[in-house]
Amino acid sequence: MPRWTEIVSGLPATVPFVGPEAQERRMGRRFSARLGANESVFGPSPKAVEAMQKAAAGLWMYGDPESHDLRHALAQHHGIKAENIVVGEGIDGLLGTLVRLLVGPGTPVVTSDGAYPTFNYHVASVGGALTKVPYRDDAEDAQGLAKAAQSTNAALVYLANPDNPMGSWISAGQIAELISALPPDTLLCLDEAYCDFAPRGAIPPLDVTAENIVRMRTFSKGYGLAGARVGYAIGAETTIRAFEKIRNHFGMNRLAQIGALAALEDDPHLRSTIFRVRQSLANIGEIAGENGLRALPSATNFATIDCGRDGAFARALVAALAEAGVFVRMPFVAPQDRCIRISAGRPQDLKVLRDALPKALAAIR
Amino acid sequence: MPRWTEIVSGLPATVPFVGPEAQERRMGRRFSARLGANESVFGPSPKAVEAMQKAAAGLWMYGDPESHDLRHALAQHHGIKAENIVVGEGIDGLLGTLVRLLVGPGTPVVTSDGAYPTFNYHVASVGGALTKVPYRDDAEDAQGLAKAAQSTNAALVYLANPDNPMGSWISAGQIAELISALPPDTLLCLDEAYCDFAPRGAIPPLDVTAENIVRMRTFSKGYGLAGARVGYAIGAETTIRAFEKIRNHFGMNRLAQIGALAALEDDPHLRSTIFRVRQSLANIGEIAGENGLRALPSATNFATIDCGRDGAFARALVAALAEAGVFVRMPFVAPQDRCIRISAGRPQDLKVLRDALPKALAAIR
Numbered sequence: 001m002p003r004w005t006e007i008v009s010g011l012p013a014t015v016p017f018v019g020p021e022a023q024e025r026r027m028g029r030r031f032s033a034r035l036g037a038n039e040s041v042f043g044p045s046p047k048a049v050e051a052m053q054k055a056a057a058g059l060w061m062y063g064d065p066e067s068h069d070l071r072h073a074l075a076q077h078h079g080i081k082a083e084n085i086v087v088g089e090g091i092d093g094l095l096g097t098l099v100r101l102l103v104g105p106g107t108p109v110v111t112s113d114g115a116y117p118t119f120n121y122h123v124a125s126v127g128g129a130l131t132k133v134p135y136r137d138d139a140e141d142a143q144g145l146a147k148a149a150q151s152t153n154a155a156l157v158y159l160a161n162p163d164n165p166m167g168s169w170i171s172a173g174q175i176a177e178l179i180s181a182l183p184p185d186t187l188l189c190l191d192e193a194y195c196d197f198a199p200r201g202a203i204p205p206l207d208v209t210a211e212n213i214v215r216m217r218t219f220s221k222g223y224g225l226a227g228a229r230v231g232y233a234i235g236a237e238t239t240i241r242a243f244e245k246i247r248n249h250f251g252m253n254r255l256a257q258i259g260a261l262a263a264l265e266d267d268p269h270l271r272s273t274i275f276r277v278r279q280s281l282a283n284i285g286e287i288a289g290e291n292g293l294r295a296l297p298s299a300t301n302f303a304t305i306d307c308g309r310d311g312a313f314a315r316a317l318v319a320a321l322a323e324a325g326v327f328v329r330m331p332f333v334a335p336q337d338r339c340i341r342i343s344a345g346r347p348q349d350l351k352v353l354r355d356a357l358p359k360a361l362a363a364i365r
Numbered sequence: 366m367p368r369w370t371e372i373v374s375g376l377p378a379t380v381p382f383v384g385p386e387a388q389e390r391r392m393g394r395r396f397s398a399r400l401g402a403n404e405s406v407f408g409p410s411p412k413a414v415e416a417m418q419k420a421a422a423g424l425w426m427y428g429d430p431e432s433h434d435l436r437h438a439l440a441q442h443h444g445i446k447a448e449n450i451v452v453g454e455g456i457d458g459l460l461g462t463l464v465r466l467l468v469g470p471g472t473p474v475v476t477s478d479g480a481y482p483t484f485n486y487h488v489a490s491v492g493g494a495l496t497k498v499p500y501r502d503d504a505e506d507a508q509g510l511a512k513a514a515q516s517t518n519a520a521l522v523y524l525a526n527p528d529n530p531m532g533s534w535i536s537a538g539q540i541a542e543l544i545s546a547l548p549p550d551t552l553l554c555l556d557e558a559y560c561d562f563a564p565r566g567a568i569p570p571l572d573v574t575a576e577n578i579v580r581m582r583t584f585s586k587g588y589g590l591a592g593a594r595v596g597y598a599i600g601a602e603t604t605i606r607a608f609e610k611i612r613n614h615f616g617m618n619r620l621a622q623i624g625a626l627a628a629l630e631d632d633p634h635l636r637s638t639i640f641r642v643r644q645s646l647a648n649i650g651e652i653a654g655e656n657g658l659r660a661l662p663s664a665t666n667f668a669t670i671d672c673g674r675d676g677a678f679a680r681a682l683v684a685a686l687a688e689a690g691v692f693v694r695m696p697f698v699a700p701q702d703r704c705i706r707i708s709a710g711r712p713q714d715l716k717v718l719r720d721a722l723p724k725a726l727a728a729i730r
Contacts, residue, residue: 037426226424226427242369245373248461
């Protein structure tokens, strides 16, 4: 047997998420509504699609390892320097790199209990010591995270704002308080995958002088390019430079870089997506209400639906919805696991949901 | 300052390779012939291009984290099981994962001196202790690698066959001898990126019962999809399963999976590429000969040209060729750095090379 590292030997062969395709293969049929992965069913900008189609024949060339054009466009977009940005294979990929930069065996790390499993997965892969802080009123508990970071002397704290899976958000002021309460050499990873959908006041202004904050952004949500795998991290130049030490420099797909650049330049498409998401979430809220369930306020592109019972009930509902052709997911940890999570959909997707939900509820009651 | 791990703190912010785009930006103009990265300038299968163009609008969906369809097609292609294959973001990405599975601080690792720098980069990122075995007659020294693995008790040995950057190859028999001489729990990573161009007898039959051999393959070379970032590792089920513990499950671009599948199914295109590569390498050999240089035998899609002088001369020639619009690269380590490395090109690329080479040589002599 190969000599796996001690850490690897102790790890299970786990997957943070099972993809909808695997479920479809198991069921032997396709989902009618794909509303489980917070993808943007409204699609990417047609300009991004066209740019990738045009460039497809040139895919014999490696992508630019510096993602120069995309980074410079992002820098201009955000009013920062290209040196404040590193592009990677989605936030998932960047989280892996960031974790490996900061975490070794036993390194204290703090996150919320029930937050993004892929972060926890990366921490486990290097043997970090993860402390999980419970949610407070279905939102991430900034004070609790600060206290845990202090008491464990964490090297890294993870906070998603707006939050996944609860759709909740905390204010920029609360984040500033968290930052000021952290040990001076603790790095805060602020995952802002859903920032395009957040209300004013939730997203702190970009401060690229702070060496101990990394902001994660993505083209997977608002820009509708989840399958392209393009994320980026924003931070101080010195902090971003550290990624260059260990990242997979030639990891970026060439078309993905081209598509993301075209998507970034199509702001009207992003605005239209945000508008359609808001409409859709209102409709999902109505559908939930018609069925005696309650949609929590959302600062994201998904609705978290309080099913009013326990995790077993919500899990049964997710399974019954899958049976009825609707792919949704749910929080993993109690008491948030009383909820299910439904991504914004087009009218045709919500029609499927409207038909399926009462039937699924009837089936499990 | 963030609390970078001790290993990271000791690492330089280095890049295994500078991309041609960065050189173009520095020069202020485009290369006329892009022959430095062993890309397939003959392009991917038109069927792959069409498949990706058709699927581009669906890029709002994450790719299947299991790469089910591609893995199953590959399994059929190779006459093995899908469980013997893991798909990743190019061989570069898979090498990173494999290294992290086996290598921690001080873990002994063996490679050839002057072989693939990205492998060394990944080993350095986890603090492995790398032993480099010199080439022998411009080829990887299987016996030397075996001896170094024994004396260091290496957990991991890297061997590229056919070799990059020398274009040379060793026989399947030599590889079998190497395997039998390795400590029983040493894993051999056999990088076969260039296998499509190799002569009969260089590629050992696939043996997926051996737990301590991982074969790396890619769509970047013969299939002309370098920018898609699709590689795969072949091994025993138990060995492949270990990748599931730490790999970035959602790292694969959706179009890349679709393009690679279509490319795999277009065997005539691959055959045509191999044919054109052989023709091109013969022509590059003629051009070299006309200029008093000598092309070494190649089992790859590039020609390694012995310039007959030292590394400084070859480096000057690479720079002079860049000045003249031709992107090429060269080996890093003496005495192999007496050579330059020119990827196979189309007639129009070779025309540029034919014009540029004598001028570049004249300029530096």
